[in-house]
Amino acid sequence: MDPHLLRSFVAVVERGSFSAAAQALGYTQSAVSQHIAALEADLGTPLLRRRPVGPTEAGERLMEHARPLLLRLEAARADLARLTRVRPARLTLACAPAALTPALADALAGLRRAAPGLAVEVRVLGRDEAVRAVLTGAADLALVTGAAAPSDPLPLPDAGPMTTRAAAEEPLAVLLPASHPLAGRPALRLTDLADARWIDAPDTAVPLAELRAAARSDGFEAQVTYGGTDLRGLGMLVAAGHGLAALAPGVAEGLAGTVAVRVSAPRLVHRTEIVHPRDPDEPVRALVAALTG
Structure with missing residues (x-):
């Protein structure tokens, strides 16, 4: 073919x-x-x-x-090109919106102090697009997020000759409007929300298909689809009552008019994973060490 x-x-x-x-x-x-x-x-x-x-x-x-x-x-083309090309003093990071955290900012600051001549580019992309960027050589590494059982890896696209490592885990939470009747609960069962209105925001929150798989339910139907990578935009839609979204509690901080309530069952975490080539350059190795050390 x-x-x-x-x-x-x-x-x-x-x-x-x-x-x-x-x-x-x-x-x-x-x-x-x-x-x-x-x-x-x-x-x-x-x-x-x-x-x-x-x-x-x-x-x-x-x-x-x-x-x-x-x-x-x-x-395959990008993997072979890495064997021979001379890399400039540059690091390109593809980052899911929920992975753009103070911990990442601190790690990048430490990397730049250690290598003052290093130019850093951060691209905020959806999860699948971030993985593709690493696969095709458009980015040197990616930070992607999603929901998984504590011992399971994220369901990523076929990553080919890539290496993945867990960088961080938080409890999974549901983002609700502050006025929602369940906003004062300490925790929620995901299955109890299967028939609620949801926002499908696969590049910003946990994709609804993953929630259906985790809850083993046919619910979690989207009332609104959000194709952006701006967390504030998602927060505004939730606050206005257009639907719920699943993400990490730390990600939800500062989203006005919303409350993040932890998911008690099934047992799930919001995980951040690093994706990089098998033989990464020194800046990538240094950043991975800073994020996982």
């Missing part, structure tokens, strides 16, 4: 248009059409409906494989 053809297929499905995919990829529309025809001939089945443009059943199945395959190819 030619990855160039596969990349064209993914672009058409994501944009819903041959012309938009061609513009994004820098091809002509005719070239993209030829790529799709060649891929369909290779696989022996139609992959796209033309009017309106969208995946067939076989195309939907292929999309389940296509993104991970393309990501692993990019990861």
Whole structure:
């Protein structure tokens, strides 16, 4: 399966248009059409409906494989490039919003004192995007967050040749409006909130799919979807009564009009994990040591 053809297929499905995919990829529309025809001939089945443009059943199945395959190819290229390139005195950190804490700021300050010439770039990204940034070489390490049982790792995307380490754990909490009837409780059972209104904010709070899996419930339906990485924006939506969100109590501090109540069951933690290449550069090793020491 030619990855160039596969990349064209993914672009058409994501944009819903041959012309938009061609513009994004820098091809002509005719070239993209030829790529799709060649891929369909290779696989022996139609992959796209033309009017309106969208995946067939076989195309939907292929999309389940296509993104991970393309990501692993990019990861392989970046992994090999790390063997030979000379790294500038720069550290690029991809950081989930909930991982941008005073502890991280202090660790970065210590790193810069030890290496005064080191330039640091911090990019606030959602969890999956942060992991992809490390895999593809766009970032040197990532700090990602999520909910898990105390002994389980976070459910991350296929990280390929990456190393993950736990950096911090806090109890999991539910963010409620300060006026909510349950706001004064010392703790809450997650299953008791399955039918509540929720905000799906996968780049800022715990994704609702993870809550459903943890609670083994079909509830936790989203009333509002929040695609941002600004915690204050999420806090404003919760305070206004649009829905609940799950995160760490420490993350919720300072979100006006909200209260974070600890989850008592099931037993879950809000974990921060570090993701970095197998053979990290010295600045990465130093920052990992500062965050885990």
